[in-house]
Amino acid sequence: MIKKVSFKNFVAHKDLSLDNLGSVNLILGKNDTGKTAILKMLYASLSSIVLYNQRKANEEITLKKILSEKLLTTFQPGKKGLGELVNKLEKDKLRVDIEFDHPKISFKDRLYFSYGDTTVSSIIDCQESIGSIDPTFRPIFIPAKEVLTSLKAIRATRDNLNMPGFDDTYLDLIRSLVIPTQKGKVKTELVKVNDLLENLFEGNIVQSHDDDFIFKKGNTEYQIALTAEGVKKIGILTTLIRNRQLTPLAVLFMDEPENALHPEAVRILVDMIFLMAKSGMQIFLATHSYFVLKQVYLSAMQTETDAFCFILKKQKDKTVSATSHNLRESFPENEISEEAIKMADLETELDFGLS
Numbered sequence: 001m002i003k004k005v006s007f008k009n010f011v012a013h014k015d016l017s018l019d020n021l022g023s024v025n026l027i028l029g030k031n032d033t034g035k036t037a038i039l040k041m042l043y044a045s046l047s048s049i050v051l052y053n054q055r056k057a058n059e060e061i062t063l064k065k066i067l068s069e070k071l072l073t074t075f076q077p078g079k080k081g082l083g084e085l086v087n088k089l090e091k092d093k094l095r096v097d098i099e100f101d102h103p104k105i106s107f108k109d110r111l112y113f114s115y116g117d118t119t120v121s122s123i124i125d126c127q128e129s130i131g132s133i134d135p136t137f138r139p140i141f142i143p144a145k146e147v148l149t150s151l152k153a154i155r156a157t158r159d160n161l162n163m164p165g166f167d168d169t170y171l172d173l174i175r176s177l178v179i180p181t182q183k184g185k186v187k188t189e190l191v192k193v194n195d196l197l198e199n200l201f202e203g204n205i206v207q208s209h210d211d212d213f214i215f216k217k218g219n220t221e222y223q224i225a226l227t228a229e230g231v232k233k234i235g236i237l238t239t240l241i242r243n244r245q246l247t248p249l250a251v252l253f254m255d256e257p258e259n260a261l262h263p264e265a266v267r268i269l270v271d272m273i274f275l276m277a278k279s280g281m282q283i284f285l286a287t288h289s290y291f292v293l294k295q296v297y298l299s300a301m302q303t304e305t306d307a308f309c310f311i312l313k314k315q316k317d318k319t320v321s322a323t324s325h326n327l328r329e330s331f332p333e334n335e336i337s338e339e340a341i342k343m344a345d346l347e348t349e350l351d352f353g354l355s
Helices: 037-054 063-075 083-086 151-160 168-177 190-201 227-235 236-242 263-279 292-304 336-352
Strands: 002-010 013-018 024-028 093-101 107-115 137-140 204-207 213-217 220-223 253-256 282-287 308-312 321-324
Touching: 002 037, 013 037, 013 321, 024 037, 024 093, 024 292, 037 063, 037 093, 037 107, 037 137, 037 253, 037 282, 063 168, 137 168, 137 190, 151 168, 168 236, 190 204, 190 263, 204 236, 213 282, 213 308, 220 227, 227 236, 227 263, 263 282, 263 292, 282 292, 292 308
Parallel strands: 024 282, 024 308, 137 253, 253 282
Antiparallel strands: 002 013, 002 093, 093 107, 204 213, 213 220, 308 321
16 A cells, blocks of 8 residues: 655645555645646556556566656646646746555555656656555546546547546546456455445446446336436446455545535445455545544544545645645634534624624
8 A cells, every 4th residue: 555655846846745545545635736636646656666567578678668658648738748737937947756665465665756847758767666465456546527428538539539638547547447247256345335335226237238238226227328426436446346446555536525425425435445444455535524533533533543634725825735644633723614614603603683
């Protein structure tokens, strides 16, 4: 699992460290504080390690080449390429340092690379290789928007036409979803996740033919275009568990998991996240939802699980700082809760005719 992360001059982050990462990690902040960018950088880095381990046995390939390509297709920058990810307010290079420590698969290593704002497509300063990793280890990224409705369009624009628009977080997820279901035993916690999903939506998403998906409720089948957004957003967890893409060795990234979900569904989703963490998975969530924050806090206390919250805040110089909190120990002060308090205060003033 990812143990520690350090970013320097990466988008809005002049100097950002995420230390003591655990099985559940929550990144909180206003819009434009770089929450999604952090998830994408971690995802692209892990994906590069997996791709390097898959390809190095059959071809002469360097980690830096795979990493460069993956960052380009994950972030899809403009004409200036990778240099667009470098903080515009600083003259120094972008630097990324990620430490790994996964005792279950004996993987203890680090990934380090850096480059300047003139870099277009090739990273030079990067280690040549990294240690071998278990073949069942993989990162999975679930973006803010659901992918099932646009599945064929995404594959056509990227695989057939090689057009930008849908980045690798969408394309990779689709490729993971269309892998056929596999037989065999699934870890108890992941079986419970599937049960919670099926009970929540009173049905489940299944693959039909030609890589199409349908929502099946009892004996009735619904076309995916007619299925609720929330069902499509998180119902895919069942597919990813059944086809062994979400395993206890996976790292799951979820961007704004609360999108299109009723608060009841958000609470159940957080329960599922803690079940997945108990199975061995590491999870990263980016959100600005009070419901997600509060339920992660409650679940951390209820299950006695360390859940780390990193609160991003934009400073006057337009850089972003981060404070770290273990939600198992306390509920942190944050701007989301402050806005909720302001609303309650205004309601009180209106009730008493003070405003």
